[in-house]
Amino acid sequence: MSTTTTETRSPVSRHEHPHSTDGAHPQGTVRILGVLLRQRMRRDRWQLLIWILCIALLALFSASSIQTTYGDAAGRADLVKLAIANPAILILRGLPQGTGLASVTFFEIFTFLALLAGLMSTFLAVRHSRAEEESGRAELVASTPAARILPTVATLTHGVLANVVLAVLTGLGFIAAGLPATGSFVAGAAVGGAGIAFLAVGLLLAQLMMSSRGANGFASAIVVLAYVLRGIGDATGTVTGDGNHMISAWPTWLSPIGWGEQMAAYTANDWRPLLLDLGLAAVLMVIVFALQSVRDSGAGLIPERAGRRDARAALNGPFGLAWRLQWPTILGWTVGGLFTGLLAGSLGSVVSSAVADDPGLANIRTAIGSIGSGGSGPLTQVFVAAIFSLAGVLAAACATQVAIRLRQEEAAGAAEVLMSTPLSRVRWLFEFLLVGVIAIVLVLVAAAVAAGLSAVSAGEDASIINDSFAAAAAQLPVGLVYLGVLALVFVVLPRLTIPLAWTLLGLGAFAGIFGGLIGLPDWAHDLSPFSHVPVVVGTVDWTGGYWMFGIAIVATAAAAALIRRRDFAIG
Structure with a gap:
């Protein structure tokens, strides 16, 4: 009897169990990851195309328009002078780093591009995590050899690739407008780096919140908060040198968008602040995978408020x-x-x-x-x-x-x-x-x-x-x-x-x-x-x-x- 039972169960154990040896084998894991990644790329092909092209074209056209509007050094000096004298403009724009055409372009447009990259990335993260759990599809995928971790890995890979493409195309947009190549790719990397940091934020909030609507709302609020913190740090910064440069105050260093500013594209071209974006993403992803391995599918660590026993009269219609x-x-x-x-x-x-x-x-x-x-x-x-x-x-x-x-x-x-x-x-x-x-x-x-x-x-x-x-x-x-x-x-x-x-x-x-x-x-x-x-x-x-x-x-x-x-x- 025991022999028959063992022989009957072994094929199921090998081929049908969601944690089969096929799924655990490195080649099988890579194959499954590739399938999940292709599925995400196909699903997002139009949304990401629109997001990325719009951001890259905005970089291109902004650089061209600034060259048209402030083509001479006197006009750009007036603009920087007005910005430094008025903190409200610094909150809205960025951190002045000189009056050159390229540096003024980065001052004018970078923070807005990083804000868009952050929203793109958080929406992507929630769409392929919390929203999938809400629909029940995540539980179906978890019953396959993909289990529960590989879909998250696929979403992370998908988001990182999207931001890498965004960084490259944004840099090319600046180059097409006639700006220096090195600084343009630094600017593109600053945009993509902020996007990767917010991608991890979105994946973490998908673990915490009970609904995709709550996760998207909270993530969007964090992106906007990062923009505001950066603005406060810029507005309270100090003027240095010839009066056309500023050093931001400490609140800027609390924001991934602020870290991108510190790369100082077209002037210092400092790649080191990019490590802060990648480091934050790495730390948050460790937390995400730890929570993913112990959390029930569909559950959130922050429970929703219990509803009323009886509906209000307003809900009658x-x-x-x-x-x-x-x-x-x-x-x-x-x-x-x-x-x-x-x-x-x-x-x-x-x-x-x-x-x-x-x-x-x-x-x-x-x-x-x-x-x-x-x-x-x-x-x-x-x-x-x-x-x-x-x-x-x-x-x-x-x-x-x-x-x-x-x-x-x-x-x-x-x-x-x-x-x-x-x-x-x-x-x-x-x-x-x-x-x-x-x-x-x-x-x-x-x-x-x-x-x-x-x-x-x-x-x-x-x-x-x-x-x-x-x-x-x-x-x-x-x-x-x-x-x-x-x-x-x-x-x-x-x-x-x-x-x-x-x-x-x-x-x-x-x-x-x-x-x-x-x-x-x-x-x-x-x-x-x-x-x-x-x-x-x-x-x-x-x-x-x-x-x-x-x-x-x-x-x-x-x-x-x-x-x-x-x-x-x-x-």
Whole structure:
């Protein structure tokens, strides 16, 4: 009996057990890792392509635009002088390291590129870890010879390769703009190094949080916190040498983005701070693998707050449910609008005062006008209108996430369950879109209130409050057109909603805000809703706004008419 039992179990032990000797053999492990890595590359091929190309092109076009706007040494000296004299600009930009074209380019754009690399990497990390556990796919993969550790190794390898490619293409973008090759690759490595550090942060938070939404939110907050810490360190730094260089204070050394700054591309070209990025990633990954080996699949080390025994009365209808599902995201974008408004109001007053004190800085107006709407008028008003282009991007991003939430509810099967009640599809769609409209308004109102009050507290006339609300109202059509068009995309092409949503937002923001600055053809620039935002400085022309209102209404009506005629797209 025992012999028969042993003979019966041995084939299972060798070929079917998830921890079989085939999976443990080095060749088998490499083969499985290769399969997992290819799966991740295939799944992310369009998302990563868009992220990496946009960051690299932003590096290229930024360098070209700075050369066009500040081609002479006097113009660059004015810019650095203004930045060093005003800490708010240092928080927003970076650490000045001279007036050369290459060093000014690195000062102007690096921190933003590193911020984007951090977001790209954390989203990638959570998508292939915590989100996979939420869907149940991670448990299925763990039942194969891949077990539980190899998928994490594959995700780490995938993220590192993505950041290496990003580093190389960013360096090539700077080189294509005519900057020195050595410094360009140092700058690219600084961007990629920050991305690798945040990749490990994302993987760690995927171990700690119970949901992918929580992990993504926490990771994004850490990336932004790193940006702010770097800004505080730069703003409180000390001026050295000829007055065109600065040494950052200690808060900068708490941030992976700050470590990239310390590489001082195009000046010192110091590779040593890159070791801090790689060292942080290595330490965090040791913790990740330790937690991964003992944690239950699907569990998080930080438990979610227990829900109420009985639902609130507000959840009796689809609007209350839609709001409950999305209020944390809306709150996050609203806080972003608040900070954007604070920057617009306080920094606008600072720039206006600096130009009034030093007429030699008057050419700064041209650069400010190229950021967004431009126009002529009081410089503070011009600056607020220009910076509100960023508030418009936040409002459109909030609308984008509403459309994405529609798709997520449908894909998970939750929408189909709701449709089994007397609730109609059209009402379900409209209730979500109503939440989207409210979210857009909240983001813009928060930005307007913060901009107006901060400008008044800095000594501006109270009329700037009206100007801030006018600038916010000008951005409203952009958010609504994204909400309506993406609702139509959700109805017609449900499975492409998420990638198309972020692609349309990214391309629209890039072409609309930076298109004129980098010399895009008029037809490409005009495709972006952001290029048709009414200019609220001087004579206001609302033609573009009216067209966007019309497009939003037509797209929403088409979505409502078509949603009744299609099946649910589950999964």
